[in-house]
Amino acid sequence: MMRTVDATEVINRDKLSPLQWLVFVLGFLVFFCDGLDTGIIGFIAPALLDAWKITKPELAPVLSAALIGMSIGAILSGPLSDKFGRKGVIVLTCCLFSIFTILCGFASSVTELSIFRFVTGVGLGAAMPNISTIVSEYMPARRKAFLTGLAGCGFMLGISCGGLMTAYMLEGMGWAKVIIIGGLIPLALVVVLVLKMPESTQYLIKHGKSEQAKRILEKVQGAPFAAGTELVLPKSEAQGNDNPVSLVLGKYLFGSSMMWLCCFMSLLVFYLLTSWMPTILKTAGFSTQQFSFIAAIFPFGGVFGATLMGWYMDKLNPTTVIKYSYLAAVALFVVAGLVSNSIVLLGIVIFLIGALLAGAQSSLLPLAALLYPSVCRAVGVSWMHGIGRIGAILGAFFGSLIFKFNLDLSAIFFVLAIPTLISCLALWLKGRNEGTDQPATATVTDSVQAQ
Template sequence: MSKINITDVVNEGKFNRFHLGLLICCCLIIVFDMFDLVIYSSIVPIIMEEWSISPVEAGAIGSYGIFGMMLGAIFFGILADKFGRKNILILCVILFSIFTFLCAFAPGPLTFSTFRFIAGVGIGGVLPNVIAIMTDYAPKHLHNTMVSIVMCAFSVGGILAGFVGIYFIPLLGWKSVYWVAAIPLLIIPFMIKYFHDSPAILLVKGRIDELRYVLSKVNDKVSLTPEIEFVTSTEIEKDPSSPVIALFKNNRALGTVMIWIAFFMCLLMINGISIWLPNLMFSAGYALSSSLSFMIVLNIGAIIGTLILGGLADKFGVKKVLVPMFIMAAVSLTLLGFKNNMIVLYLLVLITGACTMGAQNISYAFVSQYYPSLMRSTAIGFASGIGRIGGIIGPTFGGILVSLNLSTQMNFLSFAIPGILAAIAFSFVPVKRTHHKKTIEINITEEENVYEIES
């Protein structure tokens, strides 16, 4: 009986209709994932007045959703590696769509915060699974490119939130922006039909017919007759411990801790700025519509930065790109605190978006390839979840800064410092060693409590 290596089948595939459909669906999910998170920033000045809440309380409401994201990223990341990514991802989309939509009907801050928290749990579970699925099925030469494109969808969601806020709020009121959140429910039938769990999970679970079908879609140049026996080029071992402990094995401990620190600092900076940039600009004397336009430019910069940095990372290595980009982010944020003409301000906001959100997006691609496949959702989930702790602190931190009536320069400088700390942490992440991986067979009738380690 001839054998085919499933890793080679995926890696050697050419970009085709299967990859395009997967990429489009994942991008749409991420667009609304981000929209549901940042649309809150468009209504902060309005609900502060309508519900008579303080800046600290408004920042806390922003943090509730991010706290839910932290729990969702960790919880659903672990569940996805154990039970499969497809169904967990569908559940996450249902959660964040329905409960963000329900925010439009919240009578006050308590109910609004509750809905935002539950939506955040779903939002947090989306990213680890989307990135893991894209990495699982992307051809090797397109790993960074496809993940970067998906991550750009975050910024598209931020841009969409800005435009919806600008045009819907004056016409229909602030609650109207949350009606848009129900749209992702239309994607679910396509996810049920076209999404699949990773090839490694399908092989381990013994779902050979589905594995044969999806591999034929990924790489139509390979003959996959019923006589073919599937093997993988990564070693599988039984282990009584969890994939979480595996994140610290095989010389990954230092890298894991440094990645977590970097994600914490980076998301503190990004989420704080995303929530408070319109308000900070409004307080500095700009009109609300102009302040919202800064958020649009911030996300345009993130798209440009993600695409450019993705190519640079493939060429020079991720660390050599991320470290200077976070330093540049800190510099541009600091300069935003000074009074400049509009052209210079927009340019600085553009650079800030490219060097904060853009660099953070590339860091997800880095994590997805730093860890083996069967612990990939767990690794991304924990990095994102730990990072969300910083994200939780970010909006509240911004609210505290505003309540202290500090100068504009001090507000932006305070958000710039975490960028320096993120750069330092990433600089300590060890470069992943290239291992020779044996091609082995998996006995699919054995116990399924397994996960991947490097050979």
């Protein structure tokens, strides 16, 4: 007798299985390595300027090359992941950014380093949205936003650890050895991913590989399925043979476009700060340890912010939670401009901005995963990330303009409040379109059903 089992109900268990915890931990580690390799170039930038005797504008192509690669990697990887599977794309791209980060340590010119950073960026940009997608597909619905966002905190923690590592190793070892170490760490993780990371069960079922999905879900539930069991997905996941790209650009176009705008503006601010903050603070007269510490606590604040936001996203309307986080960040940028002469007060405010801005940025990935069904989730999440990366590219270039126009610290923070406000407005428009003025319990249910 044939018996059907909803695969998502197996995932939506009250207690996470060891396999689900494994996916969460591996996701966190991929995010961590992505953050480590993304941020490390910004922290070594002052040493690179001194070692190669180049100007700050000459360094801009190095800082932006990886961001261009990230945008391309994210946009290309989404369709590939929805077609060929999440795991293969994640393993390949992690291997790519690990190897080319190591090669950056052997670069001898700006051109060489820019090329290596571009290829590194392709891997970095492809890995992050796809690891977020697979983590979200293994987390239970009632804790999906919190756990996916918590895994994403690895990115912020990776950037912070890159700053701390640079602060204590740079002067003794030199920039080349620091960046090589940053590439060796994720290379070791690739081996673990190949051996232990499972494929998305939703992807397997949609592509006629139910037996593979059964073996994975049996590990999740801790017991074998009865003979004759057929795995199915809920109606909200059944989109027929619709092309993932046509769904994102059709049914989900307005929500997608608002997410793109929000991510674009948010990453413009985030990468201007992470790429140029050490150099900006050094120019303002801060010491190496001072600027490394202040630059490191910005993304570290995002770890706390994303954790708290993820918890509230499962309790309240997720779009509203992130919208108000951006609004509070706008106010704090103004405060930062007013206290920029005090190292202690500036450090506290930068930490809080990181909690709100970087935390909100991390939370956009689980928010996007909630917006799309599994058939187009990888495309939707990756495209938001890829288009947003164009803002990151502009952020890296705008950083060099700061020195051209001789803006002081106060003026820089006041200017950064503007794109942060636009991110808030984009989510407000998204929320209005979805009709989010409803009780929190209904919002959570609708968010889960929307998948």
